[in-house]
Amino acid sequence: MELVADMQRNLTLLSAVQEKSGQQEDAEVILAEAVNLSTTTGMTVCFYLDRIYLKPVLNRLSRQNGIDQLVRHQIRTLLESMHQNNLSRAVHFDEILVEKLLASDSLPEAVRTSPLTLREWQVLGLIYSGFSNDQISSELDVAPTTIKTHIRNLYQKLQIANREQAIAIADRLIKAIHF
Numbered sequence: 480m481e482l483v484a485d486m487q488r489n490l491t492l493l494s495a496v497q498e499k500s501g502q503q504e505d506a507e508v509i510l511a512e513a514v515n516l517s518t519t520t521g522m523t524v525c526f527y528l529d530r531i532y533l534k535p536v537l538n539r540l541s542r543q544n545g546i547d548q549l550v551r552h553q554i555r556t557l558l559e560s561m562h563q564n565n566l567s568r569a570v571h572f573d574e575i576l577v578e579k580l581l582a583s584d585s586l587p588e589a590v591r592t593s594p595l596t597l598r599e600w601q602v603l604g605l606i607y608s609g610f611s612n613d614q615i616s617s618e619l620d621v622a623p624t625t626i627k628t629h630i631r632n633l634y635q636k637l638q639i640a641n642r643e644q645a646i647a648i649a650d651r652l653i654k655a656i657h658f
Contacts, residue, residue, distance in 0.1 A: 487516040495529035572604035602629045607649035
């Protein structure tokens with residue numbers, strides 16, 4: 480799954496580069512493949528990171544014939560979310576998002592002094608997205624007891640006691656990087 484997610488991130492970045500350099504057709508082909516991969520990975524944050532370039536490409540793709548129905552639905556969902564100027568709660572804290580968060584000046588001191596592992600970031604993102612422990616376990620393909628351990632470590636490092644506080648912190652972090 481990580482290789483697919485990496486491919487998706489690379490394709491969105493390449494599409495943005497192609498769009499910026501005026502190669503619209505190439506940008507569309509590349510982004511259509513990235514959107515197709517997102518229907519498998521469930522990751523959409525990479526589309527928001529370069530949305531200034533990707534939104535016009537998505538708009539053009541939404542008007543094209545011959546696009547798979549699932550891909551077309553994903554395109555419409557992304558455009559609607561971008562239009563509303565918000566980030567879907569279905570956030571996966573991948574390496575790119577974590578890097579942006581760590582570079583943010585408004586990162587809470589608790590996170591700076593006790594950094595989270597990539598897996599803990601992923602669990603935080605899934606908690607923020609409203610996933611239950613069992614759903615997180617299924618999403619990450621690990622045992623429920625492993626998820627409980629990650630959540631316990633996450634809570635200790637962030638100096639919090641419950642899911643509501645985890646969601647509040649994740650929400651502040653997302654808003655801090657100005658999507």
